[in-house]
Amino acid sequence: MTVATGAAPTVAVLDYGSGNLRSVVRSLERAGAVVELTSDLRRSVEADGLVVPGVGAYAACMAGLRGVSGPRIIGSRLAGGRPVLGICVGMQVLFARGVEHGVTTSGCDEWPGSVERLRAPIVPHMGWNTVEPAVDSVMFDGLQDERFYFVHSYAAREWTMAAHEAFAAPAVSWTSYAGDRFVCAVENGPLWATQFHPEKSGAAGRRLLRNWLATL
Amino acid sequence: MTLAVRVIPCLDVTAGRVVKGVRFTDLRDAGDPVEMGEVYDAAGADELTFLDITASSDARQTMYDVVSRTAENVFIPLTVGGGVRSTADVDRLLRAGADKVAMVTAAVQRPAVLAEVAQRFGSQVLVLSIDARRSADQPSGFEVTTHGGRCSVDMDAVEWAARGCRAGAGEILLNSMDADGTKSGFDLEMIAAVRAVTDVPLIASGGAGHPSHFPPAVAAGADAVLAATVFHFGEFSVAQVKDALRTAGHVVR
Numbered sequence: 001m002t003v004a005t006g007a008a009p010t011v012a013v014l015d016y017g018s019g020n021l022r023s024v025v026r027s028l029e030r031a032g033a034v035v036e037l038t039s040d041l042r043r044s045v046e047a048d049g050l051v052v053p054g055v056g057a058y059a060a061c062m063a064g065l066r067g068v069s070g071p072r073i074i075g076s077r078l079a080g081g082r083p084v085l086g087i088c089v090g091m092q093v094l095f096a097r098g099v100e101h102g103v104t105t106s107g108c109d110e111w112p113g114s115v116e117r118l119r120a121p122i123v124p125h126m127g128w129n130t131v132e133p134a135v136d137s138v139m140f141d142g143l144q145d146e147r148f149y150f151v152h153s154y155a156a157r158e159w160t161m162a163a164h165e166a167f168a169a170p171a172v173s174w175t176s177y178a179g180d181r182f183v184c185a186v187e188n189g190p191l192w193a194t195q196f197h198p199e200k201s202g203a204a205g206r207r208l209l210r211n212w213l214a215t216l
Numbered sequence: 217m218t219l220a221v222r223v224i225p226c227l228d229v230t231a232g233r234v235v236k237g238v239r240f241t242d243l244r245d246a247g248d249p250v251e252m253g254e255v256y257d258a259a260g261a262d263e264l265t266f267l268d269i270t271a272s273s274d275a276r277q278t279m280y281d282v283v284s285r286t287a288e289n290v291f292i293p294l295t296v297g298g299g300v301r302s303t304a305d306v307d308r309l310l311r312a313g314a315d316k317v318a319m320v321t322a323a324v325q326r327p328a329v330l331a332e333v334a335q336r337f338g339s340q341v342l343v344l345s346i347d348a349r350r351s352a353d354q355p356s357g358f359e360v361t362t363h364g365g366r367c368s369v370d371m372d373a374v375e376w377a378a379r380g381c382r383a384g385a386g387e388i389l390l391n392s393m394d395a396d397g398t399k400s401g402f403d404l405e406m407i408a409a410v411r412a413v414t415d416v417p418l419i420a421s422g423g424a425g426h427p428s429h430f431p432p433a434v435a436a437g438a439d440a441v442l443a444a445t446v447f448h449f450g451e452f453s454v455a456q457v458k459d460a461l462r463t464a465g466h467v468v469r
Contacts, residue, residue, distance in 0.1 A: 018307050018310055018311065018336075018337065019310055019337070019341075020287070020310050020311070020313055020314060020315050021311075022284070022287045022288075022311070022312070022313040023287050023291065023313055023315070026287060026288055026289075026291075026313075027291055030291070055337070055338055055340065055341065056336075056337050056338030056340075056341075057335075057338055121415060122415055122416065122417060122439065123415065123416065124339065124340050124386050124387075124416065124417065125219070126340070126386070126387065126417045126439070127219045127220055127221075127222050127262065127417070127439070127440070128219070128220045128222070128262055128469045129218075129219050129220070130218075147220060147469050149292070149293060150219075151293070151315075151340045152340065153339065153340065153386075177219060178219075197293075199291065200291060200292060200293050200315065201291070201292075202257065202291050202292055205291060206291065
């Protein structure tokens with residue numbers, strides 16, 4: 001960490017395709033970071049924090065991510081204990097695989113398990129929903145009763161990573177939609193992720209991003 | 217844990233200014249869309265919709281600027297519609313800071329554009345906006361119109377909603393042209409008919425004139441409710457709509 005006390009942390013937002021990245025950048029700036037939108041490997045590794053956004057199809061996102069050496073960037077950062085935050089499909093690609101329309105696509109495999117289609121009468125799951133924060137969550141500090149904005153058709157329904165005595169247990173938070181329960185956030189050492197969009201979740205989203213920036 | 221019903225103010229924008237007319241004519245100026253977006257965000261709006269009713273291509277650039285300036289300071293979802301014809305238009309709006317785009321006329325004229333947008337950007341960015349009105353000529357009793365209700369096309373609105381979902385639309389914005397601007401309440405039968413044949417979120421629009429008009433729209437099957445004039449001219453607030461929904465037993469943020 002190169003940040004002096006009181007200095008604003010630097011954050012790289014990984015640019016690997018289309019979509020609304022402007023809101024991700026602006027929300028992080030508003031939360032107090034110095035933000036750069038980049039696909040450059042070195043800039044992405046050197047920033048205090050890396051945000052992996054993502055919208056659209058799993059396979060398209062993985063192709064885009066591979067195109068900028070995203071899995072390598074994420075791997076390098078984690079090997080050095082440097083924080084990474086995945087958002088929406090940027091969280092889903094951290095799992096071993098995604099299944100869309102019967103086609104399985106390999107993910108970054110930071111976590112075991114698969115991302116599959118929601119089982120609800122109305123999909124996408126679109127709008128403001130509550131969360132069940134993990135008991136030891138830092139991400140949701142001060143945000144226990146807030147709603148966050150979700151828009152997705154797929155999710156990780158199971159958390160299967162084996163506990164290991166050498167590592168701190170990840171904090172896994174959950175959300176339910178129409179009776180379907182899925183992982184809505186993970187805090188696993190330096191690797192954090194949210195299924196919802198903090199950059200679109202108003203004041204609650206800003207507080208969550210500040211909680212993340214405080215770990216950089 | 218229940219998903220909250222979304223209350224969505226809609227801003228009709230032309231040449232960078234907010235307008236709204238009764239039945240899309242007799243336009244009145246109600247201010248700067250960026251400022252109004254911030255006001256609605258602070259007032260508890262769950263999303264914002266900008267509808268660009270500009271005709272000229274010069275003014276389209278103004279709309280990209282409006283979207284971009286809004287995204288600087290508004291941190292709730294923003295849908296932009298009006299004049300969106302191609303994947304290139306969608307890409308440009310998303311990059312400017314829109315989260316979703318609504319397609320109306322272009323989708324009617326060339327339905328294949330729905331699948332093109334959904335495949336490239338995902339269904340979640342694609343809102344199929346349907347301006348519909350009652351018509352004895354269609355099986356469901358509702359027909360599709362374009363150009364703000366000025367043109368009638370020979371399409372069944374309910375069938376079109378179902379087809380749009382199959383083509384990849386991630387949400388339906390259903391606007392009753394009969395009710396639009398009348399302030400006499402939503403067309404509940406139309407909402408129920410579209411709900412019955414679609415499996416994506418449904419936004420009800422057109423006809424809101426009192427907070428008590430909103431709960432029946434949700435009961436009829438709407439996941440979200442949208443209104444313009446009544447919010448812009450201060451007739452009632454987003455908070456009053458949410459109070460009415462809450463009192464009726466619906467979950468709101």
